[in-house]
Amino acid sequence: MRLVEHLRLGEAAAVAASVDPVARASAREGLADSEAASASAETLWAAGRVALGLGRALDGLRAALDAARAISPDATLEERLARAGLDATARARVAAAAGALEAPAPASDGAVGALHGAQFVAAQEASDTLRRALAPRLLDEVGLGRLRRARLATALAVVVGVALLALWPTLFPAPRIDVRASAYRVNDTVETWPPENAVDRDETTYWHLPPGEAGWIELELTPPRHVSALRIMNAHDNHVRDPHRADRRPFHQASREIRVHAFADGQRVAEVDATLEPITDWTRVTIPLGGADGDGGGLDDVERIRIEIRSFYEEGGGLAEIEVLE
Numbered sequence: 582m583r584l585v586e587h588l589r590l591g592e593a594a595a596v597a598a599s600v601d602p603v604a605r606a607s608a609r610e611g612l613a614d615s616e617a618a619s620a621s622a623e624t625l626w627a628a629g630r631v632a633l634g635l636g637r638a639l640d641g642l643r644a645a646l647d648a649a650r651a652i653s654p655d656a657t658l659e660e661r662l663a664r665a666g667l668d669a670t671a672r673a674r675v676a677a678a679a680g681a682l683e684a685p686a687p688a689s690d691g692a693v694g695a696l697h698g699a700q701f702v703a704a705q706e707a708s709d710t711l712r713r714a715l716a717p718r719l720l721d722e723v724g725l726g727r728l729r730r731a732r733l734a735t736a737l738a739v740v741v742g743v744a745l746l747a748l749w750p751t752l753f754p755a756p757r758i759d760v761r762a763s764a765y766r767v768n769d770t771v772e773t774w775p776p777e778n779a780v781d782r783d784e785t786t787y788w789h790l791p792p793g794e795a796g797w798i799e800l801e802l803t804p805p806r807h808v809s810a811l812r813i814m815n816a817h818d819n820h821v822r823d824p825h826r827a828d829r830r831p832f833h834q835a836s837r838e839i840r841v842h843a844f845a846d847g848q849r850v851a852e853v854d855a856t857l858e859p860i861t862d863w864t865r866v867t868i869p870l871g872g873a874d875g876d877g878g879g880l881d882d883v884e885r886i887r888i889e890i891r892s893f894y895e896e897g898g899g900l901a902e903i904e905v906l907e
């Protein structure tokens with residue numbers, strides 16, 4: 582209900598309608614004076630000119646209380662604050678700060694003590710509370726309409742923002758690549774060379790086909806995207822040249838002839854043949870994927886890329902890394 586009132590401003594409109602336009606204009610000036618006094622109080626206080634700062638803070642509160650008088654000239658302070666829209670807690674706080682206005686202000690910075698510090702804070706808070714509550718009650722119809730629209734726009738922006746945040750992962754899924762293969766090598770129960778090894782950004786891990794078999798590896802792109810080329814690092818066995826691993830049974834396994842198939846909207850949109858060399862020095866080869874007309878401009882909305890390993894060096898085929906270039 583508070584939100585509805587916040588947007589509708591019905592109470593504020595009722596109070597505003599009961600205020601004489603001349604009194605309203607002078608009260609609005611009072612609020613502006615109050616705001617200026619509070620701001621300069623903050624600056625003075627922060628600069629160490631605390632006696633002057635406290636004086637300005639109290640001026641700010643006086644001006645805000647005077648503005649409250651404009652909307653209910655004959656009421657008590659308590660009634661006036663209630664009519665300004667303050668709840669009981671805020672009324673008590675503002676009334677306490679207003680009561681302290683009677684005390685004599687310190688004449689010099691040296692006379693400012695801890696209690697004055699508390700008084701400064703209380704006065705600034707009370708002025709701010711009162712100004713916020715009073716401002717809509719001192720608007721005319723045009724001003725109220727403008728405030729209603731501004732508050733409605735803010736509320737709508739929050740609602741849209743929250744909804745967008747909730748729907749974001751569905752609307753804009755994080756780009757993902759899933760990988761699968763016709764088969765992969767399992768040397769024993771411990772060592773395996775699964776297809777995930779070809780997209781883990783680690784040059785020392787490989788997808789290997791079982792020895793002696795042709796096969797394929799496939800990348801599924803979510804969401805589908807523009808692909809200009811693949812960068813491929815062939816499989817290799819970096820243990821072969823490692824003297825510390827002489828006990829290990831070395832093997833060579835690398836792909837030779839490959840065929841790349843790209844799919845978009847369920848249709849095959851490219852088929853490119855390439856021959857890979859056994860790698861030296863961690864080299865990668867780039868395979869451009871042009872359109873059907875081979876213009877080299879890449880392919881749009883690619884959802885799936887299959888790399889067929891048609892022949893291999895030594896024991897069998899495999900790949901260390903596949904990068905999708907957009």
Ligand SMILES: [Ca+2]
Nearest residue numbers: 778783786901
């Ligand atoms: Ca890898």
